[in-house]
Each structure stands twice: as C-alpha cells, then as structure tokens.
Amino acid sequence: MMDYFIYSLEHIYTDETHRDCKFLGYFDDSEEMEKAKQRLLLLPGFSEYPNDFYIKKYELNKVYWQNGFTEVVGEIGRDYLPEEDLVPDYNQTIKKLNLKTVFKISHTYTIHTFLDDEREIGVFSDEKMANDVVDFLKQKEGFNHCPEGFIIDEILLNDQQCTSGFG
Structure with a gap:
C-alpha cells in the first residue's frame, strides 16, 4: 500500500507582545497551496x-502524538514534531486519492x-478512522484522565481557512 502525505499551510509570527499561529488549510497540491498563499499576502497582517x-x-x-499529557513540551499550546517524524521521500501527495475533505484530530x-x-x-482520510484513533487513544495513559478533550474537525481540502487577515 502506498503512503500519502498532505500539505499544511500555517502562518506563525512574533511581534513585540506575543507569538501567534494561524492554521491556513490543508492542500493536496503544492500549486493550490501557493495560490492560497498569494491571496493571503494581499490581506492585512x-x-x-x-x-x-x-x-x-x-x-x-x-498518529503523531501518542503520549497524552504526561508532560508539557515546547512552547505551551504548540507542538513541535521530532525530526524523525518528517515525511519520507517515497510518500506521494494525496491528490490521486481524490479526497474532498480530511479529518484532523487534536x-x-x-x-x-x-x-x-x-x-x-x-490527519486522517475518513471519519471512521479518526473516531477509531480517538477511541484507542482515550484508553492510553496521559489521555485517559481527559477523554473529553479530543476534537475531530472535518476540513475541506484546498480551502483557504482564513479570509480576513489580522492585526
């Protein structure tokens, strides 16, 4: 079975008072992602x-995060995946799967x-798989004391998640 990856576009900036991260969308194609980025560059902020x-x-x-909340890592409220979790070169973009949406678990x-x-x-290809992962993780140390904290979001692919800018 082929392994697939998805592009995520984020904007992370730091000014004099704080650091802010905005999730801007999941994309199955680098060209679609670049078009969204160019539209965003026209917005304030x-x-x-x-x-x-x-x-x-x-x-x-x-599943990128399996350890639950046994310790606080990095900057509070922000994950940093270990270097070894980079997507292997042999993976292919999900474009050929013709998905319309994906399911993000946080x-x-x-x-x-x-x-x-x-x-x-x-990020998961279908809702059943996302729910199965949540059910599995609810039993694990670090998650079992706060099972209500799971969020599954269905996200439209190639859809710019921010349309108003900031600042």
Missing part, C-alpha cells in the same frame, strides 16, 4: 509578515483556568 508562512507535510493516517488539555495546551494528533 499577512502582508506585513510575508516571510512567516510555513509549509509542513503530514503523513496521512499517522486534543486540548486545560493546564489552568486561562491556559490550554493543544496537541495535534494527526
């Missing part, structure tokens, strides 16, 4: 921070009243 776009590749149907854990830590679990 993105035009002031044009070099802060980040492209990631996520392996489809892979998990939010409240550290205290005004601070949540959200971890991205993975």
Whole structure:
C-alpha cells in the first residue's frame, strides 16, 4: 500500500507582545497551496509578515502524538514534531486519492483556568478512522484522565481557512 502525505499551510509570527499561529488549510497540491498563499499576502497582517508562512507535510493516517499529557513540551499550546517524524521521500501527495475533505484530530488539555495546551494528533482520510484513533487513544495513559478533550474537525481540502487577515 502506498503512503500519502498532505500539505499544511500555517502562518506563525512574533511581534513585540506575543507569538501567534494561524492554521491556513490543508492542500493536496503544492500549486493550490501557493495560490492560497498569494491571496493571503494581499490581506492585512499577512502582508506585513510575508516571510512567516510555513509549509509542513503530514503523513496521512499517522498518529503523531501518542503520549497524552504526561508532560508539557515546547512552547505551551504548540507542538513541535521530532525530526524523525518528517515525511519520507517515497510518500506521494494525496491528490490521486481524490479526497474532498480530511479529518484532523487534536486534543486540548486545560493546564489552568486561562491556559490550554493543544496537541495535534494527526490527519486522517475518513471519519471512521479518526473516531477509531480517538477511541484507542482515550484508553492510553496521559489521555485517559481527559477523554473529553479530543476534537475531530472535518476540513475541506484546498480551502483557504482564513479570509480576513489580522492585526
């Protein structure tokens, strides 16, 4: 069976007061992603921070975060995947699968009243698989004490998630 990946477009900028990350969409094609980026560059905020776009590749149907909340990693509220989790060169883009949507799993854990830590679990090709992964992870140490924190979002592919800019 062939392994597939998906492109993720994000914008992460830091100014004098804070750091902000905006998820801008999943794409099955680098050209579609570049078109979305060019449209975003016309919007306030993105035009002031044009070099802060980040492209990631996520392996489809892979669980990236399996450890639950046994410790806080990196900057609170932001995951950094280990270097060894980079997508192998032999993977192919999901374009040939003709998917219209994908299912993103994340998990939010409240550290205290005004601070949540959200971890991205993975991106999945269908809702049943996403639900099966959540059911499995709910049993694991680090997730079993906060099973209500799982979020499954159905996300339209090649759809720019932000249309208004910021700032």
